Amino acid sequence: MILQSLKIALESLWANKMRSFLSMLGIIIGVGAVIAIVSVGTGSTQQITSRIANLGSNMITVYPRAARGQGGRVSSVSSQEKFSLELTDYIEKFCPSVIKVIPVKQVSGRLISGDINVNATILGTNINYAEVNNYEVDKGNFISENDDGERRQVIVLGSQLAEDLFENDNPIAKRIKVNYDGQVYMFDVIAVMKEKGGSMGGSLDDQSYIPLSVAMDKLTNSDYVSSYIAQAASSEKASTAVNELKNFMAKFLDDEDQEQFRIISQDEILDTVSSVTKTMSMMLGGIAAISLLVGGIGIMNIMLVSVTERTREIGVRKALGARNVHILFQFLMESLNLTSFGGILGIGFGWAVAYFLSQYGDWPMVIAPLSIGLAFGFALFIGIFFGLYPAMKAAKMNPVDALRYE
Amino acid sequence: MAKIIQIEQLTKIYHLGKVKVEALRGVSFEINTGDFVSIMGPSGSGKSTLMHIIGCLDYPTGGKYFLSGQDVNKLNDDQLALFRNQKIGFVFQEFNLLPKATILRNVELPLTYNNTHSKNKKQLAVQALEEVGLGDRLKHRPNEISGGQKQRVAIARALVNHPSIILADEPTGNLDSKTGQDIMKMIDKLHDEGNTIILVTHEAEIARYGKRIIHLKDGVIDRDEVIV
Numbered sequence A: 001m002i003l004q005s006l007k008i009a010l011e012s013l014w015a016n017k018m019r020s021f022l023s024m025l026g027i028i029i030g031v032g033a034v035i036a037i038v039s040v041g042t043g044s045t046q047q048i049t050s051r052i053a054n055l056g057s058n059m060i061t062v063y064p065r066a067a068r069g070q071g072g073r074v075s076s077v078s079s080q081e082k083f084s085l086e087l088t089d090y091i092e093k094f095c096p097s098v099i100k101v102i103p104v105k106q107v108s109g110r111l112i113s114g115d116i117n118v119n120a121t122i123l124g125t126n127i128n129y130a131e132v133n134n135y136e137v138d139k140g141n142f143i144s145e146n147d148d149g150e151r152r153q154v155i156v157l158g159s160q161l162a163e164d165l166f167e168n169d170n171p172i173a174k175r176i177k178v179n180y181d182g183q184v185y186m187f188d189v190i191a192v193m194k195e196k197g198g199s200m201g202g203s204l205d206d207q208s209y210i211p212l213s214v215a216m217d218k219l220t221n222s223d224y225v226s227s228y229i230a231q232a233a234s235s236e237k238a239s240t241a242v243n244e245l246k247n248f249m250a251k252f253l254d255d256e257d258q259e260q261f262r263i264i265s266q267d268e269i270l271d272t273v274s275s276v277t278k279t280m281s282m283m284l285g286g287i288a289a290i291s292l293l294v295g296g297i298g299i300m301n302i303m304l305v306s307v308t309e310r311t312r313e314i315g316v317r318k319a320l321g322a323r324n325v326h327i328l329f330q331f332l333m334e335s336l337n338l339t340s341f342g343g344i345l346g347i348g349f350g351w352a353v354a355y356f357l358s359q360y361g362d363w364p365m366v367i368a369p370l371s372i373g374l375a376f377g378f379a380l381f382i383g384i385f386f387g388l389y390p391a392m393k394a395a396k397m398n399p400v401d402a403l404r405y406e
Numbered sequence B: 001m002a003k004i005i006q007i008e009q010l011t012k013i014y015h016l017g018k019v020k021v022e023a024l025r026g027v028s029f030e031i032n033t034g035d036f037v038s039i040m041g042p043s044g045s046g047k048s049t050l051m052h053i054i055g056c057l058d059y060p061t062g063g064k065y066f067l068s069g070q071d072v073n074k075l076n077d078d079q080l081a082l083f084r085n086q087k088i089g090f091v092f093q094e095f096n097l098l099p100k101a102t103i104l105r106n107v108e109l110p111l112t113y114n115n116t117h118s119k120n121k122k123q124l125a126v127q128a129l130e131e132v133g134l135g136d137r138l139k140h141r142p143n144e145i146s147g148g149q150k151q152r153v154a155i156a157r158a159l160v161n162h163p164s165i166i167l168a169d170e171p172t173g174n175l176d177s178k179t180g181q182d183i184m185k186m187i188d189k190l191h192d193e194g195n196t197i198i199l200v201t202h203e204a205e206i207a208r209y210g211k212r213i214i215h216l217k218d219g220v221i222d223r224d225e226v227i228v
Helices: A002-015 A017-054 A085-094 A128-132 A145-149 A159-166 A212-220 A238-252 A266-309 A311-319 A324-361 A369-395 A399-404 B047-054 B077-087 B103-112 B118-131 B147-159 B177-192
Strands: A059-064 A098-113 A116-125 A137-140 A154-157 A175-180 A183-193 A207-211 A227-232 A261-265 B003-016 B019-032 B036-040 B062-067 B088-091 B165-169 B196-201 B212-217 B220-226
Touching: A002 A017, A002 A324, A002 B103, A017 A266, A017 A324, A017 A369, A059 A238, A085 A098, A085 A227, A085 A238, A098 A128, A098 A159, A098 A212, A098 A238, A116 A128, A116 A159, A116 A175, A116 A212, A128 A227, A145 A212, A154 A159, A159 A183, A175 A212, A183 A212, A207 A212, A227 A238, A238 A261, A238 A266, A261 A266, A266 A311, A266 A324, A266 A369, A311 A324, A311 A399, A311 B077, A324 A369, A324 B077, B003 B047, B019 B047, B019 B062, B019 B196, B019 B220, B036 B047, B047 B062, B047 B165, B047 B196, B077 B088, B088 B147, B103 B118, B103 B147, B118 B147, B147 B165, B147 B177, B165 B177, B177 B196
Parallel strands: A116 A207, A154 A183, B036 B196, B036 B212, B088 B165, B165 B196
Antiparallel strands: A059 A227, A059 A261, A098 A116, A098 A175, A098 A227, A137 A183, A154 A207, A175 A183, B003 B019, B003 B062, B212 B220
16 A cells, blocks of 8 residues: 555656655755765864874974063063973973973074075974974985084975975085074085975974074074973873973973963864864754754645645545545655655755865765765655645545535 | 345435534435436535435435445445445546546556556556547546546546446536537446446436436435336
8 A cells, every 4th residue: 555655646746846846955955954064074074183183193282472571561581481401301201191392493594595595484303303293204314313412504394495495406415505693504405304284383394494402502592492392192191291291381480370381282172173063063964954844844835735736636536435544645655755855866965065065175075874864864754744744634634525625 | 126225314414604404304215236316406405415425425414324235324434435446436527537647547546445456457447448438548638638538537437446336426517418418328328238327417308318316305305206
């Protein structure tokens, strides 16, 4: 009987193609929106998390905050000056969850090769920097311990910087001039890094790297660094490491309110990003679900119109021997067909939208089978739920009244 | 002869708001298998109400109605539907074909509701359509054929289940007189082939095709006339 009701329902839907399509539209858009939004949500989250993970392994950065005074007086000693090189060892000692601390001295200068010059960020750092940042050497070797110990004037170039300065020539062993603060220093290029792309503070590819000792003693002649990069022992220990660092820095700087330093961890960024995207996709998914519901109400509306319009037909069918349950199933099948076809088209539609958006946004296209199942199941549920009332109305009709209906 | 229909003191009262309408006020008669009976009367005489009750579309308010020996008042909605499907073939004034379905599908409709196998269904429907001379119009839709042809489709649809009675309600009412005569000849021929026919009409000429005329007036039988 169900099969036969299905056949009758299909025939009558086919007879009203345009109307069927229009009433399906709500479901198509609803299901499509749910699938597309969930896909975009997961795809973009994956992209962002993988980018953040790519920044380095369990990296925590400690910056000094800009000096702040009270009541118009500048505080006597800027916290920045307390970021000494020796502190590196203390942090490693007092923060057991931190396995490595890399001091970074950041300056900007002008790099000159022949008649080309480029303004660039120059980071004074040590051998560990590349490793912690998941940053690989393309040609040559990264700064070694000897380079640092002997204060060799050697420089490593980011991929973009190397291209800007040397175009297609091999920069290794070439000599460039570095103009910092009006002084000119000669540096030998020892390595070019692989392309890496964005990071927490701009592109790494535009930066250059020199031994920390050179940056501190030769270029700036200062005894404090710009920041520390601490590496947590593992991602599980990252939050413990952050707390240890906070406590240590607060004590060391005598700064209970933690106003003189700032700690940014990868986990923190990941958490923020994923909670933001989660909230966003839940909100958008909710809106899409509401549009599905509205589509369902549209279906009910159409079905009610259809039942009234076909009162005569219902009378004839009953006169010819249709039982109430035949009529019930016929109309229920019609609404179920509308929503299930709408659901299938909606899956295709959502898929296409998700594909184009993923191409546009350059993130992986992820279609969760769960979201398909959920959206389709919800569409079927709506078909039954909103189809039931009109179908019952049709089934309950008195055959005599139905036959007389004009 | 076997009595196919026995009706005893049938009454039907409608309540239209506060107005009580007594459509039937105690009607009794019997119809034998193979009869051709016309039920005639002016509008408001209760003939439509009587036809609905005979057709198992409605319950009477009082009295008894036996169809093939079965007390119809004791049947529930579903059993009534089964009775309509198997015992009665309707021919309506307005044809009442499904406009979007082909003629073949229209004739197959009664078979759909008694789970006839789809292969037999088509065969039976084609056979019935051939009997009324429309074997070549299977794929047409009702709006593509004339009124007379529509009524012939309706007759084929009434015949397809081999019902106990064919119940024709003003079958010529929407047709011109020439076509109406053709239809009546066809119904007459069905009677000759052994079918029991009940014809409801207000036209005396049409009623004359019957072998017996039950004249209905104000909800009671005015005259029961046998045509010789």
